[in-house]
Every structure is written in C-alpha cells, then in structure tokens.
Amino acid sequence: MRDLLELSVSAAASGCIYALVALAYLLMIRPTGVINFAVGEWAMVGAFGGFLLLSKYEWPYALGMAAVLGFMLLVGWITERIAVRPLVERGAPLLAAILALLGMLVVFREGISLGFGPDPHQVPEPVSFEYLKLFVIGATLVVFAAVWLFFERTLWGKAFEAVALNRRAAALMGIDLRRVTVASFAGGAAAAGLAGLLVAPNTSAHYLMGVPLAIQGFTALVIGGVGRVEGALLGGLLVAFAEQLTVRYAPLPSGYAQGVPLLLLMLFLLVRPTGLLRARA
Amino acid sequence: MRKWLAALLAAVSASVVAQETIKIGVITDKVGPAKPYSEPTLEGIQFGANEINAAGGVLGRKIELLIEDDQGRPDISAAMARKLVDAGAVFILSITLTPATQQQQNVTLEAKTPQMTPMNSGDTLTTQLQNPYFWQTGPLGSIQIATLLSHARSKQLKRVALITDNSDLGQLLAKFFRAGLEKSGIQVVAEEVVPRGATTAEPQMQKVRAANPEAMFMAGVLTPENVLILRAYRQMALKFPIHSSYNLSVPQYMSVAKGLLNGITFVDAYDPEKPEVKKFEADYRKATGKLPYNIHGYGYDGIKMVAEAIKRAGSTDKEKIRAAMQSLEFSGVMGAKGMKYVFPDGKRAGFDPNGMVVRVYEGDKQGRVVHVGQK
Numbered sequence: 103m104r105d106l107l108e109l110s111v112s113a114a115a116s117g118c119i120y121a122l123v124a125l126a127y128l129l130m131i132r133p134t135g136v137i138n139f140a141v142g143e144w145a146m147v148g149a150f151g152g153f154l155l156l157s158k159y160e161w162p163y164a165l166g167m168a169a170v171l172g173f174m175l176l177v178g179w180i181t182e183r184i185a186v187r188p189l190v191e192r193g194a195p196l197l198a199a200i201l202a203l204l205g206m207l208v209v210f211r212e213g214i215s216l217g218f219g220p221d222p223h224q225v226p227e228p229v230s231f232e233y234l235k236l237f238v239i240g241a242t243l244v245v246f247a248a249v250w251l252f253f254e255r256t257l258w259g260k261a262f263e264a265v266a267l268n269r270r271a272a273a274l275m276g277i278d279l280r281r282v283t284v285a286s287f288a289g290g291a292a293a294a295g296l297a298g299l300l301v302a303p304n305t306s307a308h309y310l311m312g313v314p315l316a317i318q319g320f321t322a323l324v325i326g327g328v329g330r331v332e333g334a335l336l337g338g339l340l341v342a343f344a345e346q347l348t349v350r351y352a353p354l355p356s357g358y359a360q361g362v363p364l365l366l367l368m369l370f371l372l373v374r375p376t377g378l379l380r381a382r383a
Numbered sequence: 384m385r386k387w388l389a390a391l392l393a394a395v396s397a398s399v400v401a402q403e404t405i406k407i408g409v410i411t412d413k414v415g416p417a418k419p420y421s422e423p424t425l426e427g428i429q430f431g432a433n434e435i436n437a438a439g440g441v442l443g444r445k446i447e448l449l450i451e452d453d454q455g456r457p458d459i460s461a462a463m464a465r466k467l468v469d470a471g472a473v474f475i476l477s478i479t480l481t482p483a484t485q486q487q488q489n490v491t492l493e494a495k496t497p498q499m500t501p502m503n504s505g506d507t508l509t510t511q512l513q514n515p516y517f518w519q520t521g522p523l524g525s526i527q528i529a530t531l532l533s534h535a536r537s538k539q540l541k542r543v544a545l546i547t548d549n550s551d552l553g554q555l556l557a558k559f560f561r562a563g564l565e566k567s568g569i570q571v572v573a574e575e576v577v578p579r580g581a582t583t584a585e586p587q588m589q590k591v592r593a594a595n596p597e598a599m600f601m602a603g604v605l606t607p608e609n610v611l612i613l614r615a616y617r618q619m620a621l622k623f624p625i626h627s628s629y630n631l632s633v634p635q636y637m638s639v640a641k642g643l644l645n646g647i648t649f650v651d652a653y654d655p656e657k658p659e660v661k662k663f664e665a666d667y668r669k670a671t672g673k674l675p676y677n678i679h680g681y682g683y684d685g686i687k688m689v690a691e692a693i694k695r696a697g698s699t700d701k702e703k704i705r706a707a708m709q710s711l712e713f714s715g716v717m718g719a720k721g722m723k724y725v726f727p728d729g730k731r732a733g734f735d736p737n738g739m740v741v742r743v744y745e746g747d748k749q750g751r752v753v754h755v756g757q758k
Contacts, residue, residue, distance in 0.1 A: 314580020
C-alpha cells in the first residue's frame with residue numbers, strides 16, 4: 103500500500119509534465135493542424151533557461167520562472183515567423199511546416215549543445231524536494247485551469263476554437279489567422295518551456311532531454327484526444343500511470359515495461375484515433 | 384644550369400618531406416550520446432598532441448590530427464574510417480560509441496591500418512573480430528565489476544540488486560556485472576532498467592527495496608538517469624550500500640547530484656595522488672586554464688601511446704607501427720600507481736586487470752582511494 107501511494111504521487115507528477123508537453127502540441131495543432139515535434143526541444147530550452155537564471159545568476163525562483171516563460175513566448179513567436187509563416191505564405195503543404203519544425207528541433211538541440219556543452223546542468227527546485235512533486239502537480243493544474251478558462255470564457259479563446267473548426271469561415275468572420283497562429287506557437291512554447299523548467303530539478307538540464315519528452319507528450323496527446331484541453335491532462339496522467347505501474351507491478355523484465363506506453367499509443371491510433379475525449383461539436 | 388636547377392628541386396622536395404606531418408585520424412562523436420565522453424577525451428588527445436609537437440614531434444615530424452564526427456552512429460562510422468585511411472592517416476583513434484568503434488574495425492582490418500580506442504569499455508571489441516590492427520586501452524567492463532567485487536568481497540554479499548539504463552553501453556556493462564556477480568556466487572535478486580528520458584526512478588527503486596538486497600550495483604552510464612536513481616534512493620531512505628560503475632567518477636555528479644552522493648563507492652581508473660596525474664593536471668591547467676578530469680586522461684594516454692608506437696617503429700610504415708604497438712609497455716596517467724599498459728601474448732586489451740581503483744564519495748566530493756585492483 104505504501105508503494106502504491108508513493109507511486110501515485112510520483113506518476114501524477116510525471117503525468118503533469120507529459121500533460122504540459124501534450125498541451126503544447128495541442129495549442130498548435132488545434133488552430134493550425136501543424137504537429138510540432140520540436141516541443142521537446144522547447145522544454146529543453148526552458149530547462150536551460152532555468153539553469154542560466156536560477157543556478158548561474160541565482161535569480162529568485164518566481165522572477166526566474168516568469169523570465170523563462172516570457173522568453174519562451176518569444177521563442178515560439180520567432181519559430182513561427184522563421185519556420186512556418188514563410189511556408190504558409192507561399193502556399194506550401196502542411197507537411198512542409200512539419201518538416202521545417204523538425205529542422206528547428208536539430209537547430210535548438212545543437213545550439214544548446216554548442217552553447218552549454220554536453221554535460222548535464224543542475225537546476226534548483228522551487229520548494230524542498232519532498233514537496234517538489236506537489237508543486238509540479240499544483241502548477242500544472244493552475245496552467246490547465248487558466249487555458250481552459252481562456253478557451254471557454256474569452257473572446258480570444260473563441261477565436262482559437264473558430265479557427266480550429268473552420269479556418270476559412272473564421273477568416274471570413276474577420277479573425278486574424280496570422281495572429282491566432284503566432285499566439286498558438288507562443289503559447290505552445292511557454293507550456294513546453296514550463297514542462298522543462300519543472301522537470302529539470304529532477305532530471306537536470308541536458309541537451310538530449312527533448313526527444314523523450316516529445317514522444318511521451320505526443321503519446322499523451324493521442325490517448326487524451328486532440329480536441330479538448332482536458333484531454334492533454336488526462337492523456338498525460340494515463341501514460342505516466344501506465345508506465346510506472348507496469349514497471350512496478352507487471353511481471354515483465356524492467357527493460358520491456360518501457361514499451362507499454364508505445365503499445366497504448368498504437369492501440370489508440372488503431373481503435374480510437376480521436377483519443378478519449380472528442381472535440382465538442 | 385641544369386645541374387643547379389636539379390639540385391634546387393631536390394633541396395625543395397627534401398624540405399617538403401621533412402615538414403610533412405604524421406596524420407593521426409580521430410573518430411569522435413560531436414552530437415550523439417557519446418558526446419559527454421568523447422569531448423573531454425578529444426580535448427585530452429589535442430592537449431597531448433600539442434605537447435608532443437612542442438617537444439619536436441615524432442621522428443622529427445609534427446603530428447596532425449584529422450578529426451571526423453560519426454555522431455556515435457555505427458551506420459556511418461565505417462565511412463569515416465575509410466575517409467581517414469584515404470586521407471593518409473597512419474593510425475586511427477576511436478573515441479565514439481562501442482558499436483560505432485566495432486564497425487570501424489571492418490575498414491581498419493581490410494586497410495591494415497592501426498586503430499585504437501582509449502575509452503571504450505565493452506569487452507567484446509577485441510574478441511568479436513580477430514583484428515590484429517586494433518587495440519583497446521580503456522578499462523573493460525569485466526575489470527570494473529571484478530574490482531568492485533573484490534572491494535565488496537569483505538562484506539560477504541549474498542543477495543544484491545543490479546540497476547542500469549537502456550543505453551548500449553549501460554546494457555553491455557550490466558551484462559558483465561551480472562556475469563561477474565553470478566560467477567562469484569552472488570544472487571541478483573532484482574535487476575532494473577531506467578530508460579533514457581525517464582522522469583523518475585521510483586518504481587524501479589521500489590522493486591529493489593521489495594527484493595531486500597544487501598547492496599546495489601549501478602552499471603548505468605547516463606548521468607541524468609543515474610541521478611534519478613540516487614534521488615529515489617535518498618528519498619526512500621534506503622540504507623544498503625551502492626557500488627557504481629566508473630560513470631560516477633565523472634565530476635559532473637558533484638554538481639548535479641549534490642547531497643545524494645555521500646558514502647557511495649565507485650570504480651575509477653584515476654588516482655589523484657599518482658605523480659603522473661598531478662603533473663598532467665598541472666600542465667593541462669597551465670596550458671588551457673581548465674582542470675582536467677579522468678576522461679581527459681584517456682585521450683592523453685591514447686595519443687601518447689600512439690606517438691610512442693610510431694617512435695619505436697622508426698617509420699610511418701603501418702606494419703611496423705602495428706608490431707611496435709603490440710609490444711608496447713607504457714606508463715600513463717590512467718590506472719593505479721605503477722600501472723602499465725601491456726599487450727602480452729597477442730592480447731589487444733591493454734588495461735591492467737589490477738589497474739583500477741575504488742574510491743568513495745565523501746560528502747559531495749570524490750574522495751580517497753579505498754581499494755586497488757582485484758586482490
């Protein structure tokens with residue numbers, strides 16, 4: 103029983119990290135249809151931002167966190183301007199933007215690797231380690247509540263939803279598609295950066311941390327469903343619980359257990375490609 | 384007039400030959416998973432090459448390093464080896480992942496070009512392919528476990544846990560650790576893997592705790608995942624001792640695993656009290672302004688051995704270099720005090736089985752040597 107309780111908190115905290123990465127995907131996919139696999143590298147950039155401001159320059163945590171999130175908004179905006187918008191304006195297919203963003207993944211990773219070297223770097227925790235998981239869970243719930251309110255209660259949120267439902271109709275109604283697109287990338291980068299900042303005290307900041315987070319976040323997104331914000335949270339939690347309960351309790355060699363979330367991903371793609379939560383009509 | 388012209392041409396060509404460099408190829412990993420090891424090893428090689436050149440070079444010629452990046456990928460590493468052979472490298476130093484180094488051997492065997500890895504630990508590099516042009520001077524995985532076991536023997540262990548990561552080298556080391564433990568009659572009661580990119584090692588450590596081992600051996604080589612293991616160990620207030628592979632000997636742990644390290648023993652090939660190490664550290668710091676650590680020493684010893692083999696061969700003829708390398712005895716920075724790299728009876732793994740040491744973390748600092756060799 104002690105193990106199960108410990109594991110529940112641990113899986114919930116890991117699930118929140120996956121959920122934030124899934125949210126980053128979702129914020130971009132809904133209005134633009136673009137799957138941006140560089141979200142993992144954005145999380146890495148957020149983690150290194152934490153290292154720089156919180157470890158190296160020893161800023162107060164709240165200030166450092168705000169600065170990292172502000173910087174990530176900028177990173178998302180710039181990424182959209184240089185890797186997506188030029189392609190959209192030339193009428194390139196969606197796949198071109200996805201491939202360009204894969205290129206950006208390499209640019210981010212190698213940029214960090216050149217700038218900070220290959221060694222992992224320590225990022226301080228906002229609270230003492232025994233409460234870190236609760237902090238991660240709390241911060242994630244606040245973000246999800248804020249994003250949910252944004253979509254449900256604000257005009258801007260409705261504009262996002264309108265673009266997600268029908269881009270052409272939304273444009274005809276006077277919604278600025280460019281603005282929505284750039285805001286979706288900026289928001290996605292901030293969500294991913296927050297995931298990196300929150301996971302880094304545990305894993306440290308290192309240049310290869312992005313791709314595994316991108317895979318786990320994508321799995322969470324597919325399981326939870328692309329259509330609704332709550333789906334990202336549900337998917338993240340399900341992936342983490344499946345992962346950790348399998349390792350702990352399934353009669354499988356430890357090395358095999360890591361394949362379980364990927365099996366879940368394949369299962370959902372085959373049986374329920376819309377995920378657990380479908381978009382509202 | 385013609386005679387004068389011929390004499391002038393002869394003089395010019397003699398001078399060109401005299402200034403021609405000796406080309407040493409280096410295949411490194413600049414972007415892949417071996418980068419944290421390859422980078423300091425390469426810095427050690429470059430420092431050693433500069434030192435050799437400043438002292439007049441080898442056979443009166445400067446050493447020139449031809450550096451290629453195989454990204455740790457076995458599928459392109461053989462092409463890098465071929466490129467270096469075609470560029471005139473008389474020796475190739477491989478400082479990339481073990482499977483990539485293995486692939487390069489196909490080229491060096493065919494091209495009869497001497498090749499050495501000063502840092503790979505996999506035991507199979509000199510056994511899977513009978514390549515008389517290949518040597519390995521890093522401490523083998525089997526030597527690591529034998530040294531750790533020799534240190535732990537006094538504890539009369541019967542039941543232990545083994546934990547690693549899912550990297551190629553982590554899996555390979557775990558295999559050697561398991562074989563060594565079983566050979567010593569010690570039961571492995573839990574064997575766990577923390578995958579690359581994990582966000583916690585708690586489920587794995589819960590299984591270890593449930594198995595109630597007397598000690599835990601860590602064979603993983605990925606620093607972030609090892610830190611997760613140590614964090615779970617401290618959070619769960621576990622008391623059994625931890626014995627680790629050489630990975631815990633890299634100094635990054637002192638910053639990324641603060642507060643988690645006290646009392647953990649780890650195997651190392653570096654004794655800070657060794658006179659050669661003190662000199663190496665002082666010289667390196669003077670030349671670069673940075674303090675080197677054990678991984679730099681692998682590269683430094685590697686290039687020094689290559690230079691010594693060429694010097695003893697008396698020429699850049701690859702066959703003569705091969706023969707000189709095989710009969711080499713060399714004292715370097717790495718290994719316990721007095722250790723020599725030797726290749727007796729045609730063996731091509733040169734690290735002395737009694738050349739490793741066991742050290743202990745004292746607080747967050749890498750502390751004293753508590754054990755030497757396998758006796």
